[in-house]
Amino acid sequence: MIRLKNLTKIFGATTAVDNVSMEVGAGEVCVLLGPSGCGKTTTMKMVNRLIEPSGGRIFIDGKDVTEVDAVQLRRSIGYVIQQIGLFPNKTVEDNICVVPDMLGHDRKASRRRAAELLEMVNLEPAAYAKRYPKELSGGQQQRIGVIRALAADPPVLLMDEPFGAIDPINREVIQDEFMKLQAALKKTVIFVSHDIDEAVKMASRVAIFRAGRLVQYDTPDTILAHPADSFVADFVGADRTLKRLRLITVRDAMTADPPRVSPQDSVETALALMEQHGHISVVMVGPHGKVLGFVRVEALRGKRGKVGDHFEKLTSVVRVDDNLRNAVSQMFTNDQSWLACIDADGVYQGYITQRGITHLLGATYRDR
Amino acid sequence: MQGAQATHPMRALASLWRLTVLGLVFLLGIWASASGTLTAMMAYREDIHFLTLQHMELVAISGAIAILTGIPIGIVLARRSLGLFGPLVAQIINLGTTIPTLAILALAMTVLGLGAPPAIFGLAVLTLLPIVLNTVAGLRAVPPALVEAARGMGMTNRQILFQVELPNALFVIAAGIRTALAINVGTVPLAFLIGGGGLGELIFTGIDLMDTGLLLAGAIPTALLAVAVDFLVGQLQFWLVPRGVNPLR
Numbered sequence: 116m117i118r119l120k121n122l123t124k125i126f127g128a129t130t131a132v133d134n135v136s137m138e139v140g141a142g143e144v145c146v147l148l149g150p151s152g153c154g155k156t157t158t159m160k161m162v163n164r165l166i167e168p169s170g171g172r173i174f175i176d177g178k179d180v181t182e183v184d185a186v187q188l189r190r191s192i193g194y195v196i197q198q199i200g201l202f203p204n205k206t207v208e209d210n211i212c213v214v215p216d217m218l219g220h221d222r223k224a225s226r227r228r229a230a231e232l233l234e235m236v237n238l239e240p241a242a243y244a245k246r247y248p249k250e251l252s253g254g255q256q257q258r259i260g261v262i263r264a265l266a267a268d269p270p271v272l273l274m275d276e277p278f279g280a281i282d283p284i285n286r287e288v289i290q291d292e293f294m295k296l297q298a299a300l301k302k303t304v305i306f307v308s309h310d311i312d313e314a315v316k317m318a319s320r321v322a323i324f325r326a327g328r329l330v331q332y333d334t335p336d337t338i339l340a341h342p343a344d345s346f347v348a349d350f351v352g353a354d355r356t357l358k359r360l361r362l363i364t365v366r367d368a369m370t371a372d373p374p375r376v377s378p379q380d381s382v383e384t385a386l387a388l389m390e391q392h393g394h395i396s397v398v399m400v401g402p403h404g405k406v407l408g409f410v411r412v413e414a415l416r417g418k419r420g421k422v423g424d425h426f427e428k429l430t431s432v433v434r435v436d437d438n439l440r441n442a443v444s445q446m447f448t449n450d451q452s453w454l455a456c457i458d459a460d461g462v463y464q465g466y467i468t469q470r471g472i473t474h475l476l477g478a479t480y481r482d483r
Numbered sequence: 484m485q486g487a488q489a490t491h492p493m494r495a496l497a498s499l500w501r502l503t504v505l506g507l508v509f510l511l512g513i514w515a516s517a518s519g520t521l522t523a524m525m526a527y528r529e530d531i532h533f534l535t536l537q538h539m540e541l542v543a544i545s546g547a548i549a550i551l552t553g554i555p556i557g558i559v560l561a562r563r564s565l566g567l568f569g570p571l572v573a574q575i576i577n578l579g580t581t582i583p584t585l586a587i588l589a590l591a592m593t594v595l596g597l598g599a600p601p602a603i604f605g606l607a608v609l610t611l612l613p614i615v616l617n618t619v620a621g622l623r624a625v626p627p628a629l630v631e632a633a634r635g636m637g638m639t640n641r642q643i644l645f646q647v648e649l650p651n652a653l654f655v656i657a658a659g660i661r662t663a664l665a666i667n668v669g670t671v672p673l674a675f676l677i678g679g680g681g682l683g684e685l686i687f688t689g690i691d692l693m694d695t696g697l698l699l700a701g702a703i704p705t706a707l708l709a710v711a712v713d714f715l716v717g718q719l720q721f722w723l724v725p726r727g728v729n730p731l732r
Contacts, residue, residue, distance in 0.1 A: 165635055190637030200632025203727045204650035213646075214636050247727030264636075273635075 116141040116303040117162065117271065122171035124157050124327075131157045133327035134171070139320070141270075142301040146314040149324035150350070155307050158324070159273050162305060163192045175271060190214055193264030193272040193302070197279045199256050201248040207233075207259055208244040214267040225266065232262035235299075236292050254285035261293060265300065272304045278313065290316060311351050315339065315358050323347050336362050340479045356476060360440035365433050368442075368475050369456045369465035375400050378407065378423030382415050385422050398455050399426045404462040406432055406455050432457050435464050439472060515699075523696025524703070530685060535704050538681040541599070541671050542712065545606035546664050553611045553663075554656065557618020558644070573619050580612045584670050592677040602671075602679025609670060610663040617659025621652030651728050657720040664716055668709040672701065682708075 117139040124132040132154040139145040147155035160166040162173055164185045173180045180188055201210050208229050209216075215225035230240035236258040248256055257277065264272055278286045294317065297304065308314050314321050315335045322332045323343075331343040339355045339362075342348035352358070374392050376385045376399050389397050389412055396411040399422055408426040415425055430449045433442045435456050442454055446469060453468040515521040524531075560569045588605040595601035625648050633643045649656075675683030682701040689698025726732045 163635060165631075186637050186639055188637070189635060194632070194635035196628060196632055196635065198626070198628035198632075200626075200628045202629060202633070202647055202651075204647075204653075204725045205727065213638075217637065217642070247725075249727060 116143075116176060117145075117305065118174040118177075119158070119162075120172045120174070122158065122161060122173065123169050124154070124161060124166060125169040130327050132161070132168075135327075135329045136171075137322055137329060137332050139303055139305060141303050143319040144297060144304040144306055144317050146306045146308050146318035146321050147324060148308055148311065148314045148321055148350075150309060153324040154327040155322075155324045156275055159275060159305050159307050162271075163189045163194060163273055165189075190218060190267065191269050191271070193267075193269045195260050195264045195272070195274040195277040197276040199253075199260040199280075201256055201259055201263070203248050205247075206244065207246050207248070207251070210248065210259060211263045211266045213263065214269075218267060220267070228266060229262075232265060233259075235296055236262055254281055254289060257281055257289060258292070261289075261296070265296070265302070270303060272302045274304060274306045276307055276309065279308075279310070286313075293317070312358065315361060323350065336479075357440075359476060360443055360472075361438050363439045363475070364435070365437050365439060365442050365456050365467060366435040366464075368439055368472055369435065369467045370471065371465040373398070373463075373465050375463060376410065376422050377402070378421060378426070380422045382418050382420060382422060382425065385410055386412065386415055398429075398463055398466070399423070400463045406457055406461065406463045409455070429455055433467070434459070439467075442467060443469075443472065520696050520699060523694075524700040527685065527697065527700040531682075531700055531704055534680065534682045534684055534701070535708070538668075538671055538705070538708065541603060541606065541674055541679060541681050542664070542668050542708075545603045546610055546667055548603070548607040549610035549614055549663060549667075550660060552607075553614030553659075554618050556611070557615045557656075558622065558649075560615065561619045561622035569619070573616065576612055576615055580616075584609055584673060585676075588673055588677055597678040599674075599679050601677055602674035602681075605677075606667055606670060606674065610667045613659045613663040613666070614656070615659075617662075618652065618656050621655030621659075622648055624655065625651045650725060654720070654724045654729055657716070657724060661713060661716040661720060665709055665713050668705070668712050672705055 119135055119137050122132055122135045123130070135154075135158060137145075147158060149155050157166055161168045162175075162180065164180060175192075183191075201207075202213070205213070208226060211229040211232060212222075212225045215228070216222070226244075230244060233240040233243055238255060238258060243251070243255075248259070251259070257280075261274075261277065264274075278289055281289060290313065306317060308317075318335050320332060321335050321338050323330050323338065325346055331338060331347050333341075336359055338347065339351055339359045342351055342355070348355070374388050374394070374397055376388060376397055378399060378401070385397060389395065395413075396409050398409045399407050401407050406429065408428050410422055410426050414427070415422075418425055430451065431445050432455045433445055435458055446452065446454060452470075453466050455463060456465045456467060458464050512521075515524075559565075560572050562569060584605075587608055588602065591601040591605035591608070595604055629647050629651065630643055633647045638646065671679075671681045672683030672686050674681050675687050682705045685697055685701025686705070687701075689695070689701060721729070721731055
């Protein structure tokens, strides 16, 4: 979708971007990551020709961007900046519709689209469409900044540290909202950031820059598991393996279709089941498969009767669509070495263990 | 919202001030009527009528010329592409504000002769300065991020100027126009000295003849006109500058 070929930018005596070549696939979020002054923003701004390259070429959908008029090109690319840059003299609605209005789109249709976009970021159109930017909070303003870039439905989006100036709590919320929008709209995004956590959360692929050079371009998990050099390793942090936890869902790490017992089962059946699988405990489920609790070998040994008389409550369970970071956090909070995994309806799907997670994270190192 | 609460004591003060002024004007009226000045002034009713219109004409023409030339000059001087040239010219204009009004009128007279044209020229030059300076200041104060966002979204330079820069500088520009016109109305009486007409005719004749009635017949309408113009431009500024960039709303 977007292809940079030997892209170079020289400002006077300094080479800001040095022979960068990379490709961003359609619908991908590519995060350009690096310390300040590493050339990531300059690289991004060359895509919509806010900065003209000194050498090399940029193709969008196979077409060289220098062959298109710069103004027309920019109108076909969404643009979001850290300072937001909403126009104070225009209402929220008119801000969102700046590009559609320039392109001469139907006014009513674009205002309707603006209302839809407002709803998508949880801002009630009736309450916000006619307000002015100064009447909104910083987080609300940046939501408008993002949907303004989407209003004319451009296939490509450039975002220059869009959430950098927002407080950490709101930033998480807006990041999540953006990911939801992105899942629905599937834009090709180039996203500049200096925050590794943000990159890991948002990116399909991460490009790490240092002094104008592209040092590594890979999926977040590969960057975290196999940093190309000591610079990347330092940049992503000593706790990089922990950061990988966020990239894996519980579903991918759990042991699926595990043994289970029901309250009506006899103690003998339960003990036999545990022995057969080599487990020291087993989850007890209700008639529709919902998790009710669990029984332990020690608690059952020498007892008689039904499992339902001897079960213990589970202090916590985890959803299968949650990420491992939250799962591990729950294990640590409750001093548990395993967790039962449930789906949205509370039905038992499987279990994860600390041992299993360690094993999974280590797999990538053993393969090499 | 918090702004409105903060201005409450200010508003109370303003209404108190307005009442005081009204009371003073009322007392002045009683005095004027009792001392016979009012009757004396009324004798010049036709002159007042004619000269007020002439006065307003001078204000309107010179003010319009100043606004129509001052804003474009300000826009040109505020261009960052001018480099050091812009601030340099702005400094020269700043120096220009120190030249006494009478000197400007005298200079205009030596080139254009007597009558209304040199008066209008001199007044326009005088009125131009605050408008140019405020236009430059207003445009310079527009946050660079707005311009970057506008350019990044594909606005042309012209669209950036008219949709982003000027609307966001409008309040400051309007303040310049308000100051300029207030100065203008108060300076028009001097136009009489080079044969430009206006209420100055009554004022200066009144001074020469030591005739208080005649003097006030020129001075009071001039003062009222200045207040009216200031009020009018203030209202225009309040209502015409969009709510998003108007600190008063």
